[in-house]
Amino acid sequence: MATSSIVRPQRESRDSVVIRFAGDSGDGMQVTGSQFTLETALAGSDFSTFPDFPAEIRAPTGTTFGVSAFQIHFGGRDVMTPGDAVDVLVAMNPAALTVELGDLRVGGTVIVDTAAFNERNLNKAGYERNPLEDDSLAKYQVLKFDITKLTADAVKPHGLSSREAHLCRNMWALGLLLWMYGYERAATIDWLKRKFGKKPVIAEANVAALNAGHAFGETAEMAEHMVGYVVPKAEVQPGRYRTVSGTEGLAWGLVAGMRAAGIEKMVFAGYPITPASALLHTLANLRAYGVITFQAEDEIAASGAALGAAYAGALGVTSSSGPGIALKTEMLGLAIATELPLIVIDSQRAGPSTGMPTKAEQSDLFQAVHGRNADAPLAVVAPVSTADCFDIAIEAVRIATKYMTPVIILSDGYLAHAAEPWRIPREADLPRFPITYRTDPEGFHPFLRDPDTLARPWVKPGTPQLEHRIGGLERDYDTGHISYDPDNHARMTNARADKIAGIANDIPLQTVALGEDHGKLAVVGWGSTFGAIHQAVKIARDEGTDVAHIHVRYLSPFPRNLGELLKRYDRVLVPEMNNGQLVKLLRAEYLVDAEGFSKVTGKPFRVTDIVQRIRGGAPPPSEGSGLGGEAG
Amino acid sequence: MTVTTITDAQLAPKDYASDQEVRWCPGCGDYAILKAVQKACADLGLTRERTVFVSGIGCAARFPYYMSTYGFHTVHGRAPAIATGIKLANPELDVWVMTGDGDGLSIGGNHMLHVLRRNVDLNIILFNNEIYGLTKGQYSPTSRRGTRSPSTPFGSVENPVSACAFALGSGARFVARSIDTLQPHLIGVLKRGHAHKGASFVEILQNCVVFNDAVFENITGKEVAADAQILLEHGKPLVFGKQKEKGLRLKPGKLELEIVTLGEGGVTAADILVHDETNRPLAMLLARLEPPFPTAMGVLYCNPTESYEHDVYAQKGAAQGKGDLDALLNSERTWEVVP
Numbered sequence: 007m008a009t010s011s012i013v014r015p016q017r018e019s020r021d022s023v024v025i026r027f028a029g030d031s032g033d034g035m036q037v038t039g040s041q042f043t044l045e046t047a048l049a050g051s052d053f054s055t056f057p058d059f060p061a062e063i064r065a066p067t068g069t070t071f072g073v074s075a076f077q078i079h080f081g082g083r084d085v086m087t088p089g090d091a092v093d094v095l096v097a098m099n100p101a102a103l104t105v106e107l108g109d110l111r112v113g114g115t116v117i118v119d120t121a122a123f124n125e126r127n128l129n130k131a132g133y134e135r136n137p138l139e140d141d142s143l144a145k146y147q148v149l150k151f152d153i154t155k156l157t158a159d160a161v162k163p164h165g166l167s168s169r170e171a172h173l174c175r176n177m178w179a180l181g182l183l184l185w186m187y188g189y190e191r192a193a194t195i196d197w198l199k200r201k202f203g204k205k206p207v208i209a210e211a212n213v214a215a216l217n218a219g220h221a222f223g224e225t226a227e228m229a230e231h232m233v234g235y236v237v238p239k240a241e242v243q244p245g246r247y248r249t250v251s252g253t254e255g256l257a258w259g260l261v262a263g264m265r266a267a268g269i270e271k272m273v274f275a276g277y278p279i280t281p282a283s284a285l286l287h288t289l290a291n292l293r294a295y296g297v298i299t300f301q302a303e304d305e306i307a308a309s310g311a312a313l314g315a316a317y318a319g320a321l322g323v324t325s326s327s328g329p330g331i332a333l334k335t336e337m338l339g340l341a342i343a344t345e346l347p348l349i350v351i352d353s354q355r356a357g358p359s360t361g362m363p364t365k366a367e368q369s370d371l372f373q374a375v376h377g378r379n380a381d382a383p384l385a386v387v388a389p390v391s392t393a394d395c396f397d398i399a400i401e402a403v404r405i406a407t408k409y410m411t412p413v414i415i416l417s418d419g420y421l422a423h424a425a426e427p428w429r430i431p432r433e434a435d436l437p438r439f440p441i442t443y444r445t446d447p448e449g450f451h452p453f454l455r456d457p458d459t460l461a462r463p464w465v466k467p468g469t470p471q472l473e474h475r476i477g478g479l480e481r482d483y484d485t486g487h488i489s490y491d492p493d494n495h496a497r498m499t500n501a502r503a504d505k506i507a508g509i510a511n512d513i514p515l516q517t518v519a520l521g522e523d524h525g526k527l528a529v530v531g532w533g534s535t536f537g538a539i540h541q542a543v544k545i546a547r548d549e550g551t552d553v554a555h556i557h558v559r560y561l562s563p564f565p566r567n568l569g570e571l572l573k574r575y576d577r578v579l580v581p582e583m584n585n586g587q588l589v590k591l592l593r594a595e596y597l598v599d600a601e602g603f604s605k606v607t608g609k610p611f612r613v614t615d616i617v618q619r620i621r622g623g624a625p626p627p628s629e630g631s632g633l634g635g636e637a638g
Numbered sequence: 639m640t641v642t643t644i645t646d647a648q649l650a651p652k653d654y655a656s657d658q659e660v661r662w663c664p665g666c667g668d669y670a671i672l673k674a675v676q677k678a679c680a681d682l683g684l685t686r687e688r689t690v691f692v693s694g695i696g697c698a699a700r701f702p703y704y705m706s707t708y709g710f711h712t713v714h715g716r717a718p719a720i721a722t723g724i725k726l727a728n729p730e731l732d733v734w735v736m737t738g739d740g741d742g743l744s745i746g747g748n749h750m751l752h753v754l755r756r757n758v759d760l761n762i763i764l765f766n767n768e769i770y771g772l773t774k775g776q777y778s779p780t781s782r783r784g785t786r787s788p789s790t791p792f793g794s795v796e797n798p799v800s801a802c803a804f805a806l807g808s809g810a811r812f813v814a815r816s817i818d819t820l821q822p823h824l825i826g827v828l829k830r831g832h833a834h835k836g837a838s839f840v841e842i843l844q845n846c847v848v849f850n851d852a853v854f855e856n857i858t859g860k861e862v863a864a865d866a867q868i869l870l871e872h873g874k875p876l877v878f879g880k881q882k883e884k885g886l887r888l889k890p891g892k893l894e895l896e897i898v899t900l901g902e903g904g905v906t907a908a909d910i911l912v913h914d915e916t917n918r919p920l921a922m923l924l925a926r927l928e929p930p931f932p933t934a935m936g937v938l939y940c941n942p943t944e945s946y947e948h949d950v951y952a953q954k955g956a957a958q959g960k961g962d963l964d965a966l967l968n969s970e971r972t973w974e975v976v977p
Contacts, residue, residue: 310723
């Protein structure tokens with residue numbers, strides 16, 4: 007482990023650690039967490055992060071609903087989730103302490119800024135007495151520092167206003183935490199200098215605060231139970247790595263998919279909605295990659311413009327979150343009827359209706375698979391991690407263009423914001439699946455089907471002698487003209503169903519992520535719960551339980567061996583962040599006696615939730631207050 | 639494969655007709671509009687493969703099926719959104735949006751507002767028959783107060799929207815009006831709209847022979863037409879009447895039009911307003927004229943600027959497509975894990 011600090015002999019070793027930075031939404035907790043993540047990554051540790059911020063843009067300071075938190079789980083092994091229980095809680099004010107304390111493990115460390123625990127802030131947080139002055143925190147190790155004053159002293163030479171100095175508190179805290187785990191500060195110093203390039207005084211002051219926090223750890227002034235730790239490097243595949251969020255993964259994967267298909271242009275049409283907007287923002291900067299972004303007047307227009315672009319031969323992509331996807335439903339029906347390729351990304355959030363905009367859920371599975379009028383099948387896939395967002399976007403483009411169908415990617419609010427290390431692929435190593443636009447007028451009609459895929463030809467308007475008309479009305483199987491013939495409608499309905507069902511022959515067989523392909527219990531998940539389920543199954547297996555982990559990436563159609571695989575287990579348990587959706591699809595499709603296991607708190611599964619359930623224990627107590635919001 | 643490109647400049651109106659049987663009600667005004675559009679296409683020498691007709695839902699929305707060009711019959715009110723996507727993907731295409739009063743001003747009113755404000759280079763043709771035809775005769779957003787229909791058996795108590803005033807208010811830079819039966823005029827207006835770069839909006843008063851027959855008779859009837867219509871021409875005085883004896887002028891001291899008769903009360907030709915297509919307030923006054931004023935026909939407003947998709951593509955780095963993907967993936971901080 008590279009470190010410039012003097013490693014004190016009493017540094018203790020930890021396989022992995024969970025830290026949560028929590029403060030007011032204006033305290034810079036997301037930035038603090040991101041920079042800690044970067045230093046962790048550069049030191050070679052594995053990590054998983056989870057930002058948890060309020061829906062309010064700037065909630066009143068000091069209030070519980072304005073608490074913004076960033077959690078990072080880092081270490082040498084078994085870092086598959088952002089972590090269940092928090093080892094170290096950094097609480098910049100009383101509101102952060104009261105909101106986040108419930109997740110701190112007994113014996114964990116809480117670091118507080120004593121100056122923020124004044125009467126006013128205590129009142130806002132609902133404390134009748136100062137928790138730092140009674141025994142209410144006796145279960146934890148409490149490190150009380152006047153971070154406000156220590157920061158003010160550190161930045162004094164730079165002549166900042168008291169407000170500006172106050173804003174450097176997060177860097178002081180970051181400096182202290184970097185010292186605690188023996189991490190470098192260089193990348194953060196570089197970043198501060200770049201970020202405040204036009205305000206060198208602010209940059210210098212932040213660096214001073216960072217260094218002061220770090221130095222504070224080094225000096226003898228600290229409390230006797232504050233020790234440094236070492237965390238091992240992760241054993242990972244050699245290569246070049248970076249941090250990737252699900253949003254970045256999807257954006258870059260779409261570009262890679264467009265290139266793999268040989269499509270020149272992508273039209274991405276969206277409408278601002280939490281937590282999907284970040285994808286629009288990311289893609290808006292990728293013009294040099296053939297991306298045109300369009301902020302439409304509403305969700306309907308966004309899906310319409312994407313479909314129009316697909317009709318014109320571009321890669322049409324639209325994105326939203328649950329309630330916005332509901333508005334796109336009609337256009338999805340048209341895309342299915344006209345058999346045009348369309349990528350739809352749903353960053354699921356807790357619902358129904360506007361629900362909890364910044365909280366994740368997996369409750370749009372039914373909407374994606376079945377949520378349209380009439381028999382309207384399409385393909386649905388779900389990434390299992392932030393890194394998988396890149397691959398799943400490429401796969402969605404492949405399926406959409408090869409089968410001339412809409413494909414829904416079910417991401418969620420957690421994946422959109424979470425970040426993990428990612429081994430950067432080289433473009434030359436990515437898959438290729440060049441598409442061909444039909445140009446041959448011989449024997450052409452718009453619904454002529456490829457005998458293998460049952461896909462109709464993709465024709466760009468502008469192609470001579472292939473002028474044709476398509477629309478939402480039913481068409482004749484043999485000519486493509488409008489037809490209300492009863493038998494023809496049955497034939498077309500079946501053709502649309504068979505086309506989507508046939509995709510099952512063109513996707514990988516379902517594999518077992520961990521454990522044997524038969525046995526007593528299979529834990530079956532989908533989407534962003536991969537890490538929690540995997541870790542839980544690993545723990546249970548280490549305890550000697552006969553259990554396997556199966557994670558379904560293709561949700562419509564399912565891999566063709568899935569039913570047969572599930573029947574090889576005595577029991578099938580399906581943990582989902584919804585009220586039981588995949589479990590019903592599996593039961594309906596395969597007549598397996600699968601059991602549901604729901605979590606609908608707006609927070610990801612904890613590993614222990616699933617471990618307890620595997621052990622056959624009672625459902626775990628609900629945790630956290632899962633504060634929702636109004637906006638979005 | 640070799641494709642022989644037909645020189646579409648030589649095409650006749652009938653060459654723009656598809657092989658599909660036209661299925662509007664006998665006597666529907668849509669037939670005349672179809673004929674006028676096909677004639678305009680022939681006059682303009684439009685290339686069939688580069689022309690796309692996009693529609694929503696309604697009687698008017700059947701239009702693309704009857705053209706031998708590319709066509710996309712979409713869903714209720716959404717044609718402007720789909721057409722915008724088509725133009726963003728390929729600005730070279732000549733895209734027409736065929737819509738109606740219900741499709742374009744009710745269920746698709748929001749899209750119409752934004753497509754006009756953005757100024758996407760589309761030819762938007764709105765068939766206004768003041769009724770929902772395809773759904774069997776309910777009142778529409780342009781129906782006059784008191785309209786009796788299956789959903790308003792006691793008469794509508796809603797105030798109608800003026801299509802042209804809506805378009806002007808939305809920021810449209812080309813707004814015109816014509817009538818299904820006014821063939822040479824209609825063809826001329828369609829050609830002017832097509833020549834306009836950016837969104838062009840043409841309202842066509844269209845007779846629904848089944849559910850709203852003769853609703854425009856007070857404007858289009860042979861006996862009344864000369865007094866009930868004013869044909870606009872840029873730079874020409876705003877006169878009408880059988881002998882062009884009447885005209886429009888501003889009421890002294892007011893932003894309000896009044897009808898005057900030449901030679902009466904000392905009114906001379908110099909008092910009559912001269913039509914200026916580039917004047918939006920004047921266009922708005924003209925768009926709002928309704929009986930007993932004459933209804934304004936022709937180009938109310940024409941003041942072009944660069945289209946939306948032009949400006950999108952003119953922005954720095956737009957859709958070059960040549961960016962280095964490896965460089966993108968390796969941007970920002972990376973680290974190497976060595977074996």
